[in-house]
Amino acid sequence: MARAGTLIESVMKDIESKIASRAYLPNTRLPSVRAQAKAMQVSISTVVEAYDRLVAEGCIVSRPGAGFYTSGPIAPLNLTHIGPKVAREIDPLWVSRESLESTAGSLMPGCGWLPSEWFYQSGIKRALRNLARTHSLDLTEYAPPKGSQAFRHFLQRRMLSHNIEVSAEQIMLTESGTHAIDLIGRFLLSPGDTVLVDDPCYFNFHALLKAHRVKIIGIPYTPSGPDLERFAQAIKDHNPRLYLTNSGVHNPTGAHLAPHVAHKLLTLAQASELVIVEDDIFADLETIRSPRLAALDGLDQVIEIGSFSKTVSASIRCGYIAAKQDWIEQLVDLKIATSFSGNRFDSEIVLQTLTDSGYRKHMEKLHHWLAKQRQSTTKKLINLGIQPWIQPKDGMFLWCQLPTGKNATQLARDCLSKGVVLAPGNVFSQSLNAHDYLRFNVAQCTDEKIFEVLAWALDQQI
Amino acid sequence: MARAGTLIESVMKDIESKIASRAYLPNTRLPSVRAQAKAMQVSISTVVEAYDRLVAEGCIVSRPGAGFYTSGPIAPLNLTHIGPKVAREIDPLWVSRESLESTAGSLMPGCGWLPSEWFYQSGIKRALRNLARTHSLDLTEYAPPKGSQAFRHFLQRRMLSHNIEVSAEQIMLTESGTHAIDLIGRFLLSPGDTVLVDDPCYFNFHALLKAHRVKIIGIPYTPSGPDLERFAQAIKDHNPRLYLTNSGVHNPTGAHLAPHVAHKLLTLAQASELVIVEDDIFADLETIRSPRLAALDGLDQVIEIGSFSKTVSASIRCGYIAAKQDWIEQLVDLKIATSFSGNRFDSEIVLQTLTDSGYRKHMEKLHHWLAKQRQSTTKKLINLGIQPWIQPKDGMFLWCQLPTGKNATQLARDCLSKGVVLAPGNVFSQSLNAHDYLRFNVAQCTDEKIFEVLAWALDQQI
Known part of the structure; x- marks a missing residue:
């Protein structure tokens, strides 16, 4: 019985999350009980029970002779409910908000823009x-x-x-x-x-x-x-x-x-x-x-x-x-x-x-600063065992791999506790296969404290 | 045969426009032949033929055993295809573009904002x-x-x-x-x-x-x-x-x-x-x-x-x-x-x-200017037989009814030819029952030429 209860609940949860993410639009026909059972690889009676409970909750409605429909209006669109569930630390919106909200004191080697004094x-x-x-x-x-x-x-x-x-x-x-x-x-x-x-x-x-x-x-x-x-x-x-x-x-x-x-x-x-x-x-x-x-x-x-x-x-x-x-x-x-x-x-x-x-001249200076910073940041990262994937010709980014066995999400969490905001690889990866990568913005890497905190955080992971 | 041909084409056109306006989303099942025939009040064979031709055109696809589906990807979203077809002159987007595009010389009693010199x-x-x-x-x-x-x-x-x-x-x-x-x-x-x-x-x-x-x-x-x-x-x-x-x-x-x-x-x-x-x-x-x-x-x-x-x-x-x-x-x-x-x-x-x-003081002046302009514009409009629906206490707008038998859309078209941009009532009306109304912005009504052109355009309509 416990197992059946769990199964019914998991079917309900799955349907509810499809409604929340608008994979099922409001006032739309749900798959038939038979099709749903097949798709979810559960028994027909499990789906029947799940649909019945969802009707009781007002989440879906039964239209006699026509099947089951999602009710409308539905819950507001919640972006964090769409797509595969990821930890908040590798949720793109979390990284954006963390960078945008950061206070004057925090260091942001993971952020995607230049420091204000580098602009014209x-x-x-x-x-x-x-x-x-x-x-x-x-x-x-x-x-x-x-x-x-x-x-x-x-x-x-x-x-x-x-x-x-x-x-x-x-x-x-x-x-x-x-x-x-x-x-x-x-x-x-x-x-x-x-x-x-x-x-x-x-x-x-x-x-x-x-x-x-x-x-x-x-x-x-x-x-x-x-x-x-x-x-x-x-x-x-x-x-x-x-x-x-x-x-x-x-x-x-x-x-x-x-x-x-x-x-x-x-x-x-x-x-x-x-x-x-x-x-x-x-x-x-x-x-x-x-x-x-x-x-x-x-x-x-x-x-x-x-x-x-x-x-x-x-x-x-x-x-x-x-x-x-x-x-x-x-x-x-x-x-x-x-x-x-x-x-x-x-x-x-x-x-x-x-x-x-003056804009063109400023850009020439900027290219020069960035080239210098790419070089010095690369050196400091390599000293920590962090390897750039390629050595870019231009721009502000270095895409870097951590030493074997280290995890970028954990590293980002640890560094955040010390006021350093990183950009862990899986934030950029649809397949979530960049768990040991980080993106560095060399223009935001001028403070030595960043490398000290990185060294400390790498040591935290055995 | 001619009649059957026409019917099939009109069914096809109806389905195509539903796809263009995204009333039918891409990769979505179309109503069954039977349901479509009933909804459109045509014979089943008409729908069968229309669906077949739409398949041939690549507009929809037949999935054996599952029915007919819209193809994906579809045509881009075109706002002017959504909702009831209206003349370009009472299309909200047309009025916006006309006001936004207007050159320095044109007068805009229909536009929704203050002249630049009225701002702080x-x-x-x-x-x-x-x-x-x-x-x-x-x-x-x-x-x-x-x-x-x-x-x-x-x-x-x-x-x-x-x-x-x-x-x-x-x-x-x-x-x-x-x-x-x-x-x-x-x-x-x-x-x-x-x-x-x-x-x-x-x-x-x-x-x-x-x-x-x-x-x-x-x-x-x-x-x-x-x-x-x-x-x-x-x-x-x-x-x-x-x-x-x-x-x-x-x-x-x-x-x-x-x-x-x-x-x-x-x-x-x-x-x-x-x-x-x-x-x-x-x-x-x-x-x-x-x-x-x-x-x-x-x-x-x-x-x-x-x-x-x-x-x-x-x-x-x-x-x-x-x-x-x-x-x-x-x-x-x-x-x-x-x-x-x-x-x-x-x-x-x-x-x-x-x-x-200085902002509060500027606003006091602005209220005073608007009150004066509401009064003088009302008087000039009434002289032309154009009646405000109410006498507003504040703001820049007068919602006005034309003399019996006059049409605001025609008036807007005529005035536009003389460099005066009006806002005909049906642009504001979902039910399109404001054909004899216009919105005036009193702050944009300081030029006497507006009333001369209005008088001329009213005379054009018998």
Whole structure:
């Protein structure tokens, strides 16, 4: 009896969690008792009893002659209920909140952005003073639907210099890079669709895609791009709708897409009508240019997005989408409907900063600082037995493997207790196979205390 | 045969449009041939033939033994395909784009915001100069997950002064008011849910809710709030999930929610677990305070949202959500996932402007200007035979009825040809029964040319 009770409860729990995560939408027919029993590998009587109890709880309803239905309205969407259950320490949202909430005293070698003093603050301040001097519509008026025309022309020239053929009318400004991806998701995805990401990839891609209730498939990332065999197999097995990637400096590995991989990848995508979203957020940190899928494809199946949160400001928000014309027109409607037309003011400051004569010089200095920091951080990590997966040419990230037997999640927990916020590998990994990896941001590794705490925490693990 | 052909095509077209609007989600089972035939009132053989042709077109697939399924991936989401087909001139998205795109020369008595010179630009400029002088994290760093603590404390005090009991931890900043409503929609709504709005209501509510693929029911709005009988009936008939409204100065009517209506409304909502989203965007334009549902309810089933785009700046973006604690925590996760954590910079400028000693004085002047403009615009409109529905106590809007037999959509089309952008009533009306109404923004009615063009356009209609 105890066993039967447990089984019924576990079936109930499974169904409840499918309702909470909206795998079962409200007012939707549940699988028949027979199908459910088969799917869950339990007896029919177990499912009958579970359904009956769920009806008693008001969680589902029985419609005579039509079967069982989820009730509506349902519980609010809870992102932490979607997808496989993971420890809070490797939950992408937890890592984001921990980094964003951290107080002045804490050290953040795991965070994804530059320290504020590495940004071109004098350029931003000049732009602010300019705006404060003029009688300017930029201070109070809504933006035109696609965003500032001057900014779109700037982006057009910038993309042309990367060999991406695009007109200014094919570009729409957004509130941020994340907002850009989110709009594309709302435009192209439906719940249940499949999306490919790199494994590892930027961890917020997981949280963002969860909010779209899609199935996420991770493609192992190699030092020259995604594993092409696995990519082809995933297309065959899952008929995915989207592939979301960084072509430039890859997050978290610092790798670059090799030209021959780019070409084959695009050929595979074109054969299957897979849309590629290429996030070019790290463009200005690149020292040697890697190919852009958007350039090879001519913005047909590839959508280019980007922002300036890594190079101008994470606080003054401005992102963009470049795509084929009819998609952009529909994305404009979607943007107006869901966020009206913002960012006139922020985009003006970002544009003035980007076109300030000092910006290029500041970027050269930044490249130099980062190169120095990559070198010194690598050395200190190797001294602790922590090995970079590759030695990146540019960017701020080092993707590193711990000594044999050490666990990154435990390490992150221990270091957090000493005020050091790390980014454990499994946060970036859809398959959760990066348990002995960490991502380091070399720009945030200037304090010696980080390495002392790391050494201490490594010693805690036998 | 011709008739059968036409019927089959119309069945195909109907199914295709349901797929385009995502009434049928991808990879989802279609109704059985028998059920479809019954629903569409056609013969079974017509449906069999339509399904077969749709299979041939690749639009749907047949799974032996399991029925017909929509294929995935599907066409992108197109907002203009969702809901009843309306003329572009009364499509909310068209009116938004027309107003946002308008060039310097055009007059915009239909637009929903103040002219730039009516804003407190000197306060904004002072805030900019302040920020340009300090070594400030606000220039480059991400915001904490809930947004600036100082701003949340300011909002807490502000809400307490409206008798809304709230802690700063129950408040989250957003990119804008529209963004706030959008996040709540993603949190609480699933496709197919029902949402109540006022009829008429702010037109972008329609566009926003379309993007959530919900069923929208309009409740007739009276000079003291929504019609309570119709509200009760709609709850009974449709079991709605949300009701979205302005309690303060109502858009587009300028009416106020009366206390007795607020109380009854809340009693009805509480009896049925209906969540109310109260948009308080016009708070600072109110001269006599109307009750807030959030105050009566204690932020249990009511969610309060707002922004400063009508009083500080539409370009410097900042909105907020106040709700019960556990909802806010989940909304923070959803915000980080879908837009990361922005608006630190903009919220700092808005906060400095709001707390600048000159802001209150500017608002007093603004109230005075608006009162004068309401009076003079009313007089000029009445001279043309255009009658305000009520004489609002405050705010910028006049909801006006045209002389008998005149059509607002036609009038808007004619005036547009002369460079005057109007807002025809049916844009605001879910039931499309406001064909002889227009919304005027008195702050945008200072140019005599508007009334000359109106007189001319009225004469065009016999």
